[in-house]
Amino acid sequence: MDAVPVKDNNSNRKILLFIAGVVVLYVALNLYKSFFGVSLRSFSIPSTTPSYKYSDIGTASLSAPSGYSPEMSLESSVQDSSGTRMVVQTSNLSLLVKDVKDSGDKVLGYTKENGGYMVSTSFNRPTESPYATITIRVPSEKFEDALNYFRSLAIKVANENIQGSDVTDQYEDIEEHLATLTKTKTRLEAIMDMTNDVSEIIRVQKEIISLQTQIDSLIGRKQAIEEEVAMTKITVYLSTDELSLPYTPDEKFRPNVVFKLAVRSLLGTFKGIGEMLIWVAVYSLIWIPAIIIYKLVKKWRMKNKLHNKN
Incomplete structure (x- = not known):
């Protein structure tokens, strides 16, 4: 008669081990994804010194040529008959700001006031570490003024990139x-x-x-x-969290950044476990009755076997 509770205890132990194994597997997979899924660029806080790059069609990025001034007007470059090269310029700015929404509104407002227009805009995660991506076009003669204004909105300029493509031949x-x-x-x-x-x-x-x-x-x-030459495209990345900004780090490893990523991963894991437990609780309407029925059927079958033996 003692065999029944022993087998029941073994069955309960197997179920608990299975649940524990699922939780451990979930945590391990989440940690792996959070740690190894992060790009190396996230392991560093970039230098505040902006980097400028210029490139021609079919060539790699080059440093700014001697005598070049960012204040050169691209409006005159449309008049190629005068011998001026036609250059399409684009710029990317990664800005650390106090308020993403307010800074984004100021970027859009400045653009409209100076004869430009919005190409696209996206605001994400407003309740956590908000960030935004805003793409605009401004008149080329106001390109440098626009960059200076956008820089003034930032606590820190995490990264700045300017590229130029010569389209004269085309x-x-x-x-x-x-x-x-x-x-x-x-x-x-x-x-x-x-x-x-x-x-x-x-x-x-x-x-x-x-x-x-x-x-x-x-x-x-x-x-x-002619439109691309006359209207320069600028993409502005805004965030209250520097780790959310796209940039190329000067150094590949910084322990303080790794620590922040590990804490975020841990919080994400706890959040995921909480969500999983909620799903388990909701579906308990199905699995709890199923386990009870399984136990009752198993107990009934054991009693029948013992009765037959006796």
Whole structure:
């Protein structure tokens, strides 16, 4: 008669070991994901000195050329006939701020007041460590003024990057191709005016329509380049937590940052365990009755076996 409680104790022990194993496995997986899933860039607090990079199409990032001034106006570069190179500039700023929402509103307000416009905006995690990504375009002649204003909003400029792409050759190729197509279209229109052959007129009209389609496409590309040159794109990253900002660290390892990441991982693990326990509690309406039925059936079967033996 003592065999029944022994087996029940073994069964209960197995269930407890299984639950403990699931919890330990969950914690281990969460720690692994939190620690090894973090990029190396998160293990350092960057230097406050902004880094400037300029690059041409088809080349790697280069340091600023001698004699270059960020205050050069890109508006004049649209006039390529004067010999000025056409350069499309983009900039990324990572700013540590006190209030993400307020700073974001100031960035958008400044942009609108100075003839620019918003491309996209995103505000995330308002109740934890908020951060925002705002992409705008401002007139190229106000590019440097805009950067100075955005820097003034920050407690610290975690990272700054400026890139330039020379599109002069691309722009000139479009203009030459556009001129060739326009001349060809004019000649075909003259031929169509001189002929009375209906089949010839239809054939020439098809050629003219095809040429006009190509001309419209090239005009669109040309206007897009002029827009990019005249309106500089700036992407501003805002956060109250420097670890949330994208940047390239000068050093690969800093213990204080690792400690912060470990604490966050631990809190995340506790949060995950809490959520898991809530799910388990909700589904207890299913698994508790299932365990009770299993126990009752098992106990009934054991009693039947003992009764049959006796």
